[in-house]
Amino acid sequence: MRIAIPEPSLPIISVAEHKSVHSLAKALYDSCTAEGFIYVCDHGIPQEVIDKAFAISAGYFDGELEDKVHLSVDIKNNTGYTAIRQESSGDLKELFHFADGHWRTVNGVKQQNLPAALEAARADLDTFVEYTNALAARLLEGLAVALKLQSDFFTSQHTGELNRMRMLHYPPVPNDHKDLDPTQADIRAGAHTDYGSITILFQHLVSGLQVRRNGSWVDIAPMKGCVVINIGDALEFWSGGLFRSTLHRVVMPRSQAELASRYSIAYFVHPDNNSVLDAVMDGSNGVLLDRFIVSKGLPPGTRRISGGDYVQHRLNATYDAVKK
Numbered sequence: 654m655r656i657a658i659p660e661p662s663l664p665i666i667s668v669a670e671h672k673s674v675h676s677l678a679k680a681l682y683d684s685c686t687a688e689g690f691i692y693v694c695d696h697g698i699p700q701e702v703i704d705k706a707f708a709i710s711a712g713y714f715d716g717e718l719e720d721k722v723h724l725s726v727d728i729k730n731n732t733g734y735t736a737i738r739q740e741s742s743g744d745l746k747e748l749f750h751f752a753d754g755h756w757r758t759v760n761g762v763k764q765q766n767l768p769a770a771l772e773a774a775r776a777d778l779d780t781f782v783e784y785t786n787a788l789a790a791r792l793l794e795g796l797a798v799a800l801k802l803q804s805d806f807f808t809s810q811h812t813g814e815l816n817r818m819r820m821l822h823y824p825p826v827p828n829d830h831k832d833l834d835p836t837q838a839d840i841r842a843g844a845h846t847d848y849g850s851i852t853i854l855f856q857h858l859v860s861g862l863q864v865r866r867n868g869s870w871v872d873i874a875p876m877k878g879c880v881v882i883n884i885g886d887a888l889e890f891w892s893g894g895l896f897r898s899t900l901h902r903v904v905m906p907r908s909q910a911e912l913a914s915r916y917s918i919a920y921f922v923h924p925d926n927n928s929v930l931d932a933v934m935d936g937s938n939g940v941l942l943d944r945f946i947v948s949k950g951l952p953p954g955t956r957r958i959s960g961g962d963y964v965q966h967r968l969n970a971t972y973d974a975v976k977k
């Protein structure tokens with residue numbers, strides 16, 4: 654009997670297989686121009702480092718309520734705790750943003766204060782961030798070469814100062830979905846694109862992530878040994894629209910297994926404060942820049958956007974409801 658093995662829903666790239674940056678660039682080019690979503694395996698982040706990060710995250714979210722919420726989101730620094738439905742999208746998720754501690758100290762800024770559950774695990778979180786930054790650097794080099802740029806074009810403008818590790822918890826949903834607010838549409842994470850350059854996404858066990866493809870939603874199940882990489886809006890712009898930043902979401906449970914808590918970790922690779930977002934591949938004489946500015950709600954007529962201003966602008970939009 655032949656057993657049908659389901660096709661993976663995304664292309665798979667093994668980083669270790671590509672010894673040279675040119676070979677990696679070639680592999681990245683097709684997926685990034687098509688949809689910008691890829692499973693990446695043999696990525697160099699040890700499984701025990703990932704398992705540890707998930708254990709820390711579960712310990713934090715399941716811990717004492719007071720410890721969990723007392724360092725609430727700091728929109729300016731993009732750090733801290735965001736509660737369920739706190740974002741303007743009303744998502745049924747809670748999250749904690751952890752900044753790369755290396756940068757926070759090097760720049761003379763005091764390290765990010767952490768809740769006790771995370772403070773106790775600071776060294777392990779730093780290790781996770783270090784490995785993930787190393788993967789980000791390899792991918793950014795590959796992406797620069799794929800665009801026929803110098804291999805350090807992106808890494809020199811993504812030193813990690815605005816990168817954030819986002820620990821996510823989607824709380825369990827009751828079988829009848831009854832305790833949910835009937836006045837609001839329920840979604841674990843509403844359809845969105847990521848605003849940074851690339852996102853490195855670690856999914857734990859529970860599925861629910863979907864990506865928009867040809868007018869339908871396609872499931873991107875957790876795959877052991879793989880992370881999901883996706884292109885964000887900043888890199889779509891930088892590449893003159895060549896690389897694609899695609900809509901994705903996390904749906905409400907469709908099975909018994911999905912009713913459980915869902916944990917994931919998204920690592921957002923953001924352009925540096927002083928980088929300048931510039932459509933390097935753009936042959937459109939500014940038309941693309943204008944379209945980007947309008948679509949992201951930036952002041953019309955903006956001619957130069959620094960990475961710092963851009964990230965802040967997107968953050969303000971995300972937390973609009975909080976400020977009002």
Ligand SMILES: O=C(O)CCC(=O)C(=O)O
Pocket residue numbers: 819821842847854856862901902903917918919
């Ligand atoms: O939890 C997930 O799988 C996706 C999270 C996500 O898309 C995000 O936080 O931007």
Ligand SMILES: [Fe+2]
Pocket residue numbers: 845846847852901
């Ligand atoms: Fe996302």
